Amino acid sequence: MRLKIIACLTLLIMGWTSVEPAFAANEPEQVRQIITDAVAAVVKILAEEGLEKDLRRAKILTAVEPLFDFASMAKLSLGRKHWPLLDAEQQTEFVSLFKKQLEKTYLDKAEQFGDEEVEVGPAEAIGSKIHVNTVVLSKGEDFGIKYKLYKAKDGWQIYDVEIEGVSVISSYRSQYDDQLRTGTVAELLQAMREKVDPKAEEQWQE
């Protein structure tokens, strides 16, 4: 742990002293604005009355989807060791299943917090990335949600979300790692299919 802290500090200091900054000075503020707008859009949709559940979920997805780099998140979750074990077709399916699972998790969380108060805190520049801290006040309790963005080809995109210090990518990583240590890629994909769509089990058996 201590070694890790020293390593982090060293990296941090090296980052500070490196010649050119990874992005322009006003970019953290721009990224913060992106998150502020997205959060406001979701809160607004959640507050809409008389909206059917499926329609509401679809509307939320349309609002936030462009912000997430699902393909990269999927790739990071599998890790450098396992990713090349999948052939091109399996990679495509993995990304699509991962995306569906993440969307489901995100929507469940959004519905749980409802149209509660959300405070968007300051944006932090961490190396070449920008993290935006938000606090959701739900039923008298605060929940910290951190959006982590990196500069993708087409602008800033989310590569990870932390809820109360728990990283989505890290959590998926250990699950996939464990599955692939004891089973095959085909088995992992099948397990994911069943999680995303319970009917997939029957199709598999036919």
Add this chain to the structure above:
Amino acid sequence: VAAAPNGTVDFTAFEDEFDLDSEHRVFDPLAPYNRFMFKVNDKIYLWVLKPVATGYGKVVPESGRIAARKCLDNLGFPGRLVNNLLQFKIKSAGVETARFAVNSTVGVLGLFDPAKSKFGLEPQPEDVGQTFGRYGVGEGFPIVLPLFGPSNLRDAIGRIGDHFLDPVSYLDPLEARLAVRAYDQVNYESLHLGEYEKLVEGALDPYLLIRDAYKQNRDSKIQE
């Protein structure tokens, strides 16, 4: 969606953040027992706690349950104060003291939280496990405690300290103490119904998910 089909992300840009080569396996020597106890706790939640909390939630309005939660939370002040002091978080210790003073009086025995809503004094929760962590004590290994759920060697020992710092532990007779604890648990669950199910529903291995989430959550709290 702007992302290219199979993720254009370069692994090297993220290796300082995630363990991308998955070299570090979690040391979990009690895994068989832990998995067993995880299942037991899961059933206790589904078969006992959840139905009771659901029924209770139908009778008592949400505002009342939140007030009860705050009141019991306010009683945890001694533990938060001592642990903030032990970690030399003098300012946080002061904030907690002010919160306790304001909420116990203006906040009607802690039923409300004017310290936060009126004075912007945010809670500064700390427990003995976090203090140990702050002093460099490692987590040891994961332990699933009966009823209490996920923990580790460090935090399980820390709980003993928390017990002595909690005023509820000094309630007499024992029945009163157990009743308060059980009520606290049911009340808490009534405000969080469905969250646990949603969390484990999408997991390939619920035990691993909860174990790792617990560790990440504790690590982030210790670093704060």
